[in-house]
Amino acid sequence: MKNDPMKKIADALLGAESIDIVTHIMMDGDAIGSAVALCLALRKEGKTANVIIEDSIAEYLQFLEYGCVTDVAEAEGSGDICVALDCGTKSRFPKRSDILDSAKLRICVDHHQTTEPIADLNYIEPESAATGELVYALIKEMGTEIDKDIASCIFAAIATDTGNFMYSNTTKRSHEVVIDLYDTGFDAYSVSVQLYENEPYRKIALHGDVVSRAERLADGKIIMAKVSRELLESHGADFEDTEGIVSILRSISGVEAAALVKEKKKDEIKVSLRSKEYVDVAKVASGFEGGGHKRAAGCTIRKDLDSAYEEIKTALVKETCRG
């Protein structure tokens, strides 16, 4: 698929009056950071712009809201343009796909590998570490001055998706964007503290508990753990508190692939998959109608927790131990 020029997308946005922005459910730092950064930039250009969501913002990300986010139930959704950011399939924003479809012009800017074009103008770059990098390029193309708030959003987006410049998707460009953000005088440390140093004690205690119950397979190359509703309740923890556990599992010596199998509701099991060097976890996820990147992917399985766990185990062992 050939990308439309970023200039064409910038010109379309500058020529519009009202723009709706959607991103995927269960927003992470890249989703909300990218969406709010673009929204703020469009408002600086005098546009009516809103980020429309259909679920809640995780507590640790609420500082990135900047007055931009509206719930789908209250949204007007009659924008000249709808921009889908960080999500290239409608299943990632099911209750808002109508907003995209009813817009006069549909735009998609994303960095996910498994993306198929869903818009009239598409800019899909899997080589980018974060959609935040692409939104940065788009705002520069629009000629909008990046202020501290926009910088905080873009920094949060890039820091999240690069695991603080540590994951294999990080490039020289990721650092270059950040250098430019520093010129706005934004407070990178404050963003980092809010993103990472703001963990409820229940979450940290849950993480320790889950990790200590993990199962190691294939000579330690695979590590897996499960989180039941019961376990969450015993810690007074929410489903969102499982965020980060899979990264801890992956960080263990000798581990190539890690899976965290989480019971969101009865028979609604969310699976997070990570790998270090060679296992393509996007491939494993796609076997369960999920998606993502080679080193970080996810899927949903509509079965009970133990069955889902066993199915993921079989698929992950097969992918890790083949060849």
Place this chain on the structure above:
Amino acid sequence: MKNDPMKKIADALLGAESIDIVTHIMMDGDAIGSAVALCLALRKEGKTANVIIEDSIAEYLQFLEYGCVTDVAEAEGSGDICVALDCGTKSRFPKRSDILDSAKLRICVDHHQTTEPIADLNYIEPESAATGELVYALIKEMGTEIDKDIASCIFAAIATDTGNFMYSNTTKRSHEVVIDLYDTGFDAYSVSVQLYENEPYRKIALHGDVVSRAERLADGKIIMAKVSRELLESHGADFEDTEGIVSILRSISGVEAAALVKEKKKDEIKVSLRSKEYVDVAKVASGFEGGGHKRAAGCTIRKDLDSAYEEIKTALVKETCRG
């Protein structure tokens, strides 16, 4: 104190034949990264150069050795120049202070706040996030081409001391240095995996256990935990496996100051102190003849674990709750 020009230090090194490099005991990524980077650069300039140590290299840092490190027992120690890196007090390299003193010329390059000049030529810059940034500047000043191995060492140094570009000491410059390193084609991800994704399972299990036993004080503004020899043994863990626990403690919501009190040997208690925004933990550490930075400091107390813990608690509560 006025710094000597970096050019003067570079010229002195280029004019010498043999150089010994020392850094502090219990090396972290900045210590070994800075020392080996400079050693490799000096060898590229045809010098006899060695990094002399007096204790062991932690397992997760051994990939940065690059054939440069010699034990003090085997070292010749008759260099024209001795360079002390990342350590400005002789108590941080007690068995090697003779090597510094007997050198024809003594150089100190450091970024620690509490440093007093110990050398003939000194470059002390507390504003630098890592000694690795200063060694980068020194190597550039020497005109030595930075290759992949040197880049890996400098990246490890900066990534360690900035907490992956997250701590408040991180500056635009930290990212600028990294961008220049990327041009060598070095593999930042591989360095990150070795630094952070190489944790023995015993370490991760120990962390969960210690954190779940933590004590919260002053309405949650302070969090403290202790690690006895007995607890270490119950996990089959080493003293070095406590690395990182204090950062987990600090990351908890509402926490301003965190302390980890560790029994290294009977009556030799090591204390790690961290703060988020306003508590000066270097001041707390200095009350126990320790040192460090405002947000990260440490000290040694020669008492039993419980007494040391109570003394630190008193000092930390006083510093956190004053005013």
